[in-house]
Amino acid sequence: MYIRLKPAHFIAITLIVCLMPVLAVSGGIKERMRSRIPALKVLKAEGIIGENNRGYLEFRAPETQKQLVMAENADRKTVYQAIAKKQGATLELVEQLRARQIAEKALPGVWIQLPDGTWKKK
Template sequence: MKNNYAIKLLSVLAIGLWFAVMPVNAADLGQAKAAGLVGELMNGYLGLVDGNAPADVKAMVDSINAQRRAEYQRIAAKNGVPAEEVAKLTAQKVINQTAPGQFVQTPSGWQKR
């Protein structure tokens, strides 16, 4: 297992990932988050807060999650750690930076910031 320095480095890489895979439709993501349809999961992916979200929102979430998955795998392979670890580090950073009024997953479920 990597030492603490490597884990901290991964954390920096992971937050860089967030900006690297921002979708072309970032405004749509922001709107979906502001509307309470989409939130950040504890595992580093987006989730549907509202299961009745429109099909285009669901497709956007799937697309962004695929981009995130690919980037987590790339960073993990480069650093010799599991992709899940990179995803969780990213989740911590992204959740901490989530804007007020948007949803994040907590151990007890969705919570509005």
């Protein structure tokens, strides 16, 4: 399910989502998220985690790195909330747009949750 937006709103929100790393500077979020990238790449490559259809990580296998995934998702939510507030958009819309962007950039073999809730390997 996708929400229909006016072109101007879509462009503005897409711009903000693309600028997310810039917005995440406050509170050390950017640094924390960057430091997790190597470990998250390994978990994705091993099929332990995937990217869900709301822009968050989700376990696809035993929760061996639960703290890492929980910390990443908490920071993502903080960033998404900041974007939503700044743009006057809903958190749900920002999550959906970010999920789509993450799915497009994901490497082959990463689990991606589709909008209908089903999972597939990219």
